[in-house]
Amino acid sequence: MKFGKRLKQHVQETLPGWHNMYLNYKGLKKHVKLISSSLECEISEDEFVYLLDNEVEKFNVFFMEQEEDFIIRHEEMQQRIKRIIVNEPSSQEEYESYEQEMSKIKKDIVDFHGEMVLLVNYSNINYTGMTKILKKYDKRTGGFLRLPFIQKVMEQPFFTTELVSKLVKECETTIGELFPAMVAVEEMTKATGTVAGEGIFKNTVKALLTMKEIRKGSSTHSHFSLPTLNLRDIELIRSFQFSSPIPII
Numbered sequence: 001m002k003f004g005k006r007l008k009q010h011v012q013e014t015l016p017g018w019h020n021m022y023l024n025y026k027g028l029k030k031h032v033k034l035i036s037s038s039l040e041c042e043i044s045e046d047e048f049v050y051l052l053d054n055e056v057e058k059f060n061v062f063f064m065e066q067e068e069d070f071i072i073r074h075e076e077m078q079q080r081i082k083r084i085i086v087n088e089p090s091s092q093e094e095y096e097s098y099e100q101e102m103s104k105i106k107k108d109i110v111d112f113h114g115e116m117v118l119l120v121n122y123s124n125i126n127y128t129g130m131t132k133i134l135k136k137y138d139k140r141t142g143g144f145l146r147l148p149f150i151q152k153v154m155e156q157p158f159f160t161t162e163l164v165s166k167l168v169k170e171c172e173t174t175i176g177e178l179f180p181a182m183v184a185v186e187e188m189t190k191a192t193g194t195v196a197g198e199g200i201f202k203n204t205v206k207a208l209l210t211m212k213e214i215r216k217g218s219s220t221h222s223h224f225s226l227p228t229l230n231l232r233d234i235e236l237i238r239s240f241q242f243s244s245p246i247p248i249i
Contacts, residue, residue: 003025003128003129003132004025004026004029007022007023007025007125007129008026010022010121010125014118014122015115015118018062018118018122021058021059021062021122022122022125022126022129023055023059023125023126023129023130023133024051024055025129025132025133027051028048028051028052028055028133029133029136031044031047031048031051032048032133032136032137032140033140035137035140035141045141045143045145048137048145049145049149052130052133052134052149055126055130056130056153056156056158059122059123059126059156059158060156060157060158062122062158063119063122063123063157063158064157064158066115066119067119067157067163067164070112070115070116070119070164070167071163071167073112074112074167074170074171077105077108077109077112077174078174080105081105081174081178084098084101084102084105085178102178105178106178106179109171109174109175109178110175112171113168113171113172113175116164116167116168116171117168119161119164120161120164120165120168122158123158123159123161126158127153127158127159130149130150130153131146131150134146134149134150
C-alpha cells in the first residue's frame with residue numbers, strides 16, 4: 001500500500017480528536033507537483049519550507065500537549081492504584097467495592113497504554129511522511145533539501161519519544177503486576193468490552209502493525225529510515241491477530 005493511502009486509512013482509524021493533527025501529505029504532494037521550472041522552484045522552495053515548518057510546529061504542539069497530559073495521568077493512575085491496594089478488603093461489601101474499582105482501573109490502564117502507543121505511532125508516521133515528501137521534492141527539483149531539513153526534524157520534540165516509551169514500559173509493568181491473568185482472552189474481553197471491538201485496544205493493534213510496516217527493512221532503507229522492529233516486537237504484533245492483550249513496543 002502506498003504511503004498516502006496508508007496515512008489516510010490510519011487517520012480515519014485513529015482517535016477522533018487526532019484527525020487534523022497529522023501531516024498534510026496530500027497538500028504537500030500537490031505543491032511538489034506544481035514545480036516545473038528552475039525559477040518556480042526557487043520561489044516555491046521558500047513556500048515549501050514554510051509549509052513544512054508549519055507542519056512540524058503542529059506536530060510539536062500536539063505531541064507536547066499529549067506528553068504532558070500522559071505524565072499527569074500516569075502519576076494520577078499510580079496514586080489511584082496505591083489508594084486501592086493499600087487497604088485490603090475485610091468484608092464482603094468492601095471486597096465488592098474493591099473488585100469494582102480494580103475493574104475500572106484495569107480498563108483505564110489498558111486504554112491509557114493504548115493512547116501512549118498511538119502517540120509513538122503518531123511520531124513515527126509523521127516523520128516517515130516528512131522523509132517521503134522531501135524525497136519527492138528533491139527528486140523533482142534536483143535540490144538537496146531533504147538532508148538538512150530531516151536533520152532539523154530529528155531534533156524536534158515530536159520526534160523524541162523516549163519519555164512516552166518509558167511511560168509505556170512502566171504501564172506494562174504495572175499491568176503485569178496487578179493483572180497477571182490478563183494474558184487470557186476472557187480477561188481482556190472483560191477489561192475492554194470486546195477484543196475485536198472499536199476501542200483503544202483495536203486502534204493500538206493497528207498502530208503497532210503500522211509501525212511494523214513503516215519500520216521494516218527494504219531495498220530503499222537509508223539513514224533516514226526509522227529502526228526496524230526487532231523479532232520480539234514482530235512476534236508480539238503477530239500474536240495480537242490471535243487476541244493477545246498486552247502490546248509492548
